[in-house]
Amino acid sequence: MSQGIEVVGLYVRDQDEAVEFYVGKLGFRVHTDARNGNYRWLTVQHPEQPSFQLGLFAPEQPTLDAATVQAMREIVAKGGMPPLVLVVDDCRAACEQMRSRGVEFTQEPIDRYGRVDASFRDPSGNGWKMIQAR
Amino acid sequence: MTTSPGRGSRPLAASASQDPELLRRLLRAKDRMDAASHEEWPVRRLARVSCVSEAHFARSFKDAFGVPPHRYLLTRRIERATALLRDTDLPITDIAFQTGWKSLGTFGRTFRDITGESPGDLRSQQKGTLHELERVPACFVSAAQRPALTIAVSEKRRQEARDINDASEPEEAP
Numbered sequence: 001m002s003q004g005i006e007v008v009g010l011y012v013r014d015q016d017e018a019v020e021f022y023v024g025k026l027g028f029r030v031h032t033d034a035r036n037g038n039y040r041w042l043t044v045q046h047p048e049q050p051s052f053q054l055g056l057f058a059p060e061q062p063t064l065d066a067a068t069v070q071a072m073r074e075i076v077a078k079g080g081m082p083p084l085v086l087v088v089d090d091c092r093a094a095c096e097q098m099r100s101r102g103v104e105f106t107q108e109p110i111d112r113y114g115r116v117d118a119s120f121r122d123p124s125g126n127g128w129k130m131i132q133a134r
Numbered sequence: 135m136t137t138s139p140g141r142g143s144r145p146l147a148a149s150a151s152q153d154p155e156l157l158r159r160l161l162r163a164k165d166r167m168d169a170a171s172h173e174e175w176p177v178r179r180l181a182r183v184s185c186v187s188e189a190h191f192a193r194s195f196k197d198a199f200g201v202p203p204h205r206y207l208l209t210r211r212i213e214r215a216t217a218l219l220r221d222t223d224l225p226i227t228d229i230a231f232q233t234g235w236k237s238l239g240t241f242g243r244t245f246r247d248i249t250g251e252s253p254g255d256l257r258s259q260q261k262g263t264l265h266e267l268e269r270v271p272a273c274f275v276s277a278a279q280r281p282a283l284t285i286a287v288s289e290k291r292r293q294e295a296r297d298i299n300d301a302s303e304p305e306e307a308p
Contacts, residue, residue, distance in 0.1 A: 013154060070151050077157035078198055079164070083274060106165040121165070125158050129274075 007043055009055030010084075011076050012124040015042050018056040021122050025101040026086075028054070039063075077125045084128045091116035091132040152198060159184040160198050163191070164206065171210035172234035177203065205283055207234075212248050213280040215241070219257040226253050247291055248281050 012018040019042070022028040028044040031053045035041075038060065043053035059072035075081065088094040092109045095118045099105060106127070107119035116132040163183040167175050180203055181191035195203045215233045218224055224232070230241035230253075245253050285293070 013158075073154040074152055074157055077154040077161060079161045104162075107169055121161075123158075125161055 005052065007053045007055050009043075009057045010122075010124075010126050011059050011072055011081065012056050012122065012126070013058070013073060013076065014124075015040055015056055015058055017123050018042070019044070021103075022054070022056065025098060025103050079121070079125050079127055081126055084126060086128050086130045087133050088130055089133055091118055091130055094130060150197070152194065156184075156186070156194060157198055159186070160191075160195055163195070163203070164199060167203070167207050168210060171207055171214055172232060174234075175203065175207055201283065205286065208244070208248075208287070209280050209283045211235070212245060212283075213276055215245065215253065216249070216256065216260075216279060217276050219253055220260040226257075229253070244287060247287050247294075248283060 010018075019030065019033075022044045023030060028046055031043045031045040033040070033042050040058070042056045044056060045053050059069045059076075061069055064072065095105060095109050098120065103120050104123075105118060105120045107117075109116050109118040115134065118130045119127060120130065121127050163180040166183050167180070177188045177192055180195070181188045184191055184195075186194065192203065195206075199206060201209070211233045215229050218229045218232065219226070222229075226242075227238050230238045233241075235241035235244075242253060245251075245256075249256060251259070
């Protein structure tokens with residue numbers, strides 16, 4: 001693939017905490033972690049998906065003005081960001097493993113329409129749906 | 135359209151900002167209601183999840199999410215009942231008890247007040263009309279069909295009663 005989406009970013013409240021979560025608990029890898037002063041470009045990658053990066057960005061000045069930074073932090077903390085979907089081979093096993101690492105599940109795995117799904121949140125409040133691959 | 139001044143119609147303040155750390159903890163209480171909307175959620179229990187006092191919880195939750203916690207819970211129960219009516223053949227009584235109501239009568243009345251239809255009518259109408267949404271994960275479809283309960287159910291009842299009384303009078307231009 002030479003064309004397509006390479007990076008999609010999330011807003012997180014703390015980038016160190018986000019690395020600890022996405023790498024330490026979900027098993028992603030750091031792809032890029034570049035700093036320039038206070039600015040930090042941070043992306044992670046699913047180990048089985050080398051063509052895609054998930055950006056873990058902090059809403060910050062001067063990219064955003066102070067009021068917008070505050071509004072963004074509030075929206076993320078209220079779970080107001082759009083849904084994210086993670087596909088796994090075995091939803092119940094993945095849930096078990098992630099929970100043992102301290103991931104906060106908001107919905108236990110349930111079987112509906114022949115597919116098992118569960119929900120969890122990252123520490124910032126971003127909500128993930130975890131769905132079993134067909 | 136009539137707006138009722140006074141009780142419960144505090145104007146939307148130029149959205150005073152709230153502490154994101156507090157909001158994250160309030161979200162946890164909202165998540166817990168989502169996960170078990172059939173359970174009882176007194177403010178004491180919710181406040182404990184969010185690690186705040188009861189008085190602080192009720193006010194902050196409404197500021198954060200636009201509705202008081204108990205009304206939010208009601209929308210989740212109705213949403214879930216609607217899904218069960220549509221997707222299962224469970225008797226309506228079972229659905230009422232499974233979604234947290236203690237009596238079939240209260241369920242039926244509240245359901246009709248909020249959705250405008252009785253559970254039975256909604257069931258016969260919705261069966262088989264949602265096939266185009268099959269590719270959307272079920273939870274998102276369900277959330278999108280959550281009733282928007284911007285006023286209290288009791289107020290909605292009063293308004294509807296007024297509307298019926300007003301029906302004979304000519305409509306005023308805005």
